[in-house]
Structures are given as structure tokens and as C-alpha cells.
Amino acid sequence: MLIRISIIFLALVSFFTISFSANSQAQPSNSCTSFSGNGINNWYPFVYRKDDGQLTGIVVDGTQEALKRIGLELEIDNDKPWKRILYDLEQGNxxxxxGAYWNKERAAxxxxxxxxxxxxxxxxxxxxxxxxxxxxxxLIGHSGMRLLGGSLGDEFDTFASxxxxxxxxxxSDSIVIMLQNNRADYGILGYVEGLQHIHALGLEKTIVPLNMPILSNAMHVMINKNASCAHHVEDxxxxxxxxxxxxxLQNIIDDHLSLIRK
Known part of the structure; x- marks a missing residue:
């Protein structure tokens, strides 16, 4: 009799252990309702904060709409410097x-x-x-400025190095101020971004872009592979x-370009 009770007890323990394990493995999928994200506060027109602190821009609105279509939300973190935002991504915060350009190291x-x-x-x-x-x-022989921690793409990064x-x-707006103060010969900025900084600082007659674009880079979102919703990236x-x-997407782009130009 005692042996029979022991066998039944062990069977129950085994059943509940397997059930708990299965539920634990399913938990990440069940708990996935949103992505948390952040972006730099003045990368016009792609990622920037309004006067009330709300993060907006082509990349932000485009990501929100894409996630909405697959039943997920986007939760925005507080305003932080670019290097801290990259650190938060690396640490899983x-x-x-x-908003990021593609490069081989980050893509790995x-x-x-x-x-x-x-x-x-x-x-x-x-x-x-x-x-x-x-x-x-x-650009060789001229002193330049770029955003701290920023990548301009593999080919240009290697050439610059x-x-x-x-x-x-x-x-990035400090680049415009430093140009005014003769701290360097040039600075590299997004065209719309640079014009917005110049306008905001009242330096339209002081800082100007050269005629030829130096680069044209695709804008993306970078996602931590260990995020609870990472399995929805393909969706x-x-x-x-x-x-x-x-x-x-084109409507979102046009809307933000029209807002920035005002």
C-alpha cells in the first residue's frame, strides 16, 4: 500500500513539474503585448521630441503604425542622450x-x-x-564634426577612420554652434536636421550646406534580439x-516633412 501511494505521489509531482515547465516556456509569448523604445530628441524629421516632450517623427509614427497592425503597442522611454540610448538597447533596458543606419557590426x-x-x-x-x-x-585635410557614438555606415566609417x-x-545642434565658433571646418548632419537646427538657432545667414549630398542612408529601427516580442520582428x-x-508610409513621410518646413 505504501509503495502504491509513493508511486501515485511521484506521478503527481512529475505531472505538475511538466505542466509548470510548459507554462513557463509559453510565458514570453503570452506576455508579449508591446515593444519599449527610445530615440534621439532632435533627428528631424525622423525622430524628435515636440515641445511637450512627446517623441514623434517618421520612424516613430511608422513603427507605431506597423506594430498596431500586428496587435502590439510602442512604449516610449524618457528623453536621454544618444550614447545612453544605445547603452540601454545593449543592456536590454x-x-x-x-532611428539608426545599418552597419555590419550592429546587424550581427x-x-x-x-x-x-x-x-x-x-x-x-x-x-x-x-x-x-x-x-x-x-574632406581629407579639413577638420570635421560628427555625432558622438553615431555610425554613418560601414564604408564611410572605415574611410573616416x-x-x-x-x-x-x-x-547634433551643438555641431552648428561649434561651426559658428570656428571649432572645425565642417560638420556632417542630415540635410533636414541641419536646416532645422540652423533655423532654430537663427543662423540661416551664417551656416550653410554644401551643394552635394555626402551620403544617402536608409533609416531603420534596431531591435534587441532578447526582447520579449523579438519573435514578432518578421511580422x-x-x-x-x-x-x-x-x-x-509615404503619407507619414510627407506629413512630417510639411511640419518641419513650417
């Missing part, structure tokens, strides 16, 4: 960084979204200090492609 570490826009980058200089620009080689003299600046990317096909 946020699931995604809203994170998932990338489908393209949500294209950023045309220009070389900005102080008026009167323009120089001929037909290729990145023309080998041939260019850069100061890395924590905030999100399909939604982005659908938005491109049905015109939704």
Missing part, C-alpha cells in the same frame, strides 16, 4: 532604438527593421568657408512593407 548584434525612410546627409560649413566637394576624398580628422559631438517588417505598398 529598451527593446528598440528608433541586433535585428533591423525594414527601411522607414532615407536620410540625405550634407556637409555644413560656415558661410565664406565653402570648399569644393565631389566625393568624401575632398583611416583618412579623416573628426571631433565627436554629443548633440512588423511585413507590416512595414504593406505600409509602403498601400501609401501609408
Amino acid at each position: 529598451v527593446d528598440m532604438v528608433l 548584434q541586433y535585428h533591423y527593421s525594414e527601411q522607414l525612410g532615407t536620410d540625405e546627409l550634407r556637409v555644413f560649413v560656415k558661410d565664406g568657408k565653402q570648399f569644393p566637394l565631389t566625393s568624401p576624398q575632398d 583611416n583618412h579623416l580628422d573628426f571631433i565627436e559631438v554629443p548633440k 512588423m517588417n511585413k507590416a512595414i512593407l504593406d505600409m509602403r505598398d498601400d501609401g501609408t
